[in-house]
Amino acid sequence: MATDVTETIAAIATAQGAAALSVVRVSGPEAIAAVDGCFRGRARLSDADGYTAHFGRVEHEGEAVDQVVATVFRAPHSYTGEDAVELSCHGGGVASGRVLGAVLAHGARMARAGEFTERAFVNGKMDLVQAEAVADLIHATSTAAQRAAVRQLEGRYSDLLGQLREEMLDVTGTLELELDFSDEDVEFADRSRLSELLSHAAGTLERLVDTERPGRLTREGVRVVIAGRPNAGKSSLMNALLGHERAIVSEEAGTTRDSIEADLDLDGFLFRIVDTAGLRPGAAGVEAEGIRRSDREMGRADVILYVVDSSAGTGSEDVPGMTASYPGTTVVVVANKQDLEGARVPAGAVGVSAVEALKDERRLDPLLEVLRKSVRPVLRSAEVSPALANARHLDHLRRALEAVTRAGLALRSGRSGDLVAQDLRIALHEIGCITGAVTTEDVLGRIFSRFCIGK
Ligand SMILES: Nc1nc2c(ncn2[C@@H]2O[C@H](COP(=O)(O)OP(=O)(O)O)[C@@H](O)[C@H]2O)c(=O)[nH]1
Ligand SMILES: [Mg+2]
Known part of the structure; x- marks a missing residue:
C-alpha cells in the first residue's frame, strides 16, 4: 500500500537497546501539532521556526515520560519534505517507546518500514535510485x-x-x-x-x-568458496583466514556437512568466505547432501579456493574438471599442508600451511594477494564508476x-x-x-x- 501523505506518521528511528540517545521521528501535516499535544517546553512548537531545537519534557497519561530535545523541520525543508519533528530522547526502549506512545495518542499513526523515505520520494526530495542508496547505506558492511x-x-x-x-x-x-x-x-x-x-x-x-557485477560485488561482497576433497584442510584454511576457529576442524573426513559463511574485510571490500563439505565421489546420505550444497555454492562463487593436500599429492587432478564446470569463475588452487614433509606446490598454485597460518597470519599474505588480484579490476571499476x-x-x-x-x-x-x-x-x-x-x-x-x- 502506498503511503497516504495526508496522514502523520511516527516511529522510533534508532536501534533498540541501551544507548545514549533514541530518536522518535514524526512527519506529516499534523507532525508539529501531534508533538505539541504532549510536549511541554518554553514555547509551543507550532510557533517555532524550522531547523530549531527545543528542550522540554514529554508528558503522557498524567506523568512525565522523558526529557527530550525536539528539533522542528518545516516543509519542504526536511528529509520527507513535510513538516517533521525529531525527538531526541534518552536511550533504551522504554522511555522512547512511551514518547512514541504519547505522539501516537495525539494524532500520529505508526509508520511502516521505509515510509519516511517513501515520502521523501513521493514528495520529490529524492528519486528512486537515491532511495535505494539509502537502503544500501543502512545495509553497508564495508x-x-x-x-x-x-x-x-x-x-x-x-x-x-x-x-x-x-x-x-x-x-x-x-x-x-x-x-x-x-x-x-x-x-x-x-x-x-x-x-x-x-x-x-x-x-x-x-x-x-x-x-551490475562490480556493483553486486561491492554491495554484497565477493563470494569466496573454499572447496576440495575431504581432509584437504578447507575448514582449517577458513579459520586461518578469519583468524579464529569458526569452522570445526577434524581428522575425520566428512566433518563439514553444511556450508558455513563468514565475512572478511580486505582493503575495505567485503569478502564472504564460504566453507563447504569435502567433495568425495560415492558419498551417501547427509554427506551426499553436503556435497550437493558444495556444488551449489561453487556455482554461485566469484572465486573458488580449491584446496589440495600437497603432502599427499592428491587433489590437483580435480582442477581441470573444476575449471571446466564453473566457467567464468576464478579458480585458485591452494596447495595446503606445506609444513609437512614432501609437500610441493603444483604449477600455478599458491602454497600455504593453514595450521601455521593460524599461529601467524602473515603466512597467508601470498594467498590474500592472489585473492585480491583475482577481483581487483572489477573492484577498481566499481570504485571509479559514477553509477x-x-x-x-x-x-x-x-x-x-x-x-x-x-x-x-x-x-x-x-x-x-x-x-x-x-x-x-x-x-x-x-x-x-x-x-x-x-x-x-x-x-x-x-x-x-x-x-x-x-x-
Ligand atoms: N600438518 C597440517 N595439517 C593440516 C593442515 N591443514 C589442515 N590440517 C589437518 O588436516 C585435517 C583435516 O583438516 P580440515 O580443516 O578439517 O579439513 P577439511 O575436511 O578439508 O575441512 C585436520 O586434522 C587438520 O588439523 C596444515 O596446513 N598442515
Ligand atoms: Mg571441513
Missing part, C-alpha cells in the same frame, strides 16, 4: 559499499540517467516536430547528428549494464539498450521518424522505471520493505 551508496545518494547516478533522458528527448523532440509537418515532406533533423546522439546513449547504457546498477535496474537498462539500438538502426536505414520515436519512448519509459518517474505500488513495496521502521 567501506566500499558505504562509499558507493553515498555517491548514489548524492545523485551521481541520477545525474547520469538524467543526461541520458535529455539526449533521448532531444532526438524524439526533433523527430516529432518533423512529424507535425509531415505533409510538407521536410526533414528538420540532421540524421547523422541524431544517429550520433543515439550511439552515445547506447554506449552509456552498455556501460551501465556492465556495472552501479543493481539487479532491479538491469532489466530496465537492457530493454532501454535494445530499444535505443533498434532506434539507431531504424534511423540509419532511413525508416520513418515515428518508428524511431516509438522505440525511444520505450527507452525513456524504461529509464523512468529506474528513477521512479514511472512506478507501480508493487515496485515501491518491494523497495521500501527493505528499510527499517523509522527510516
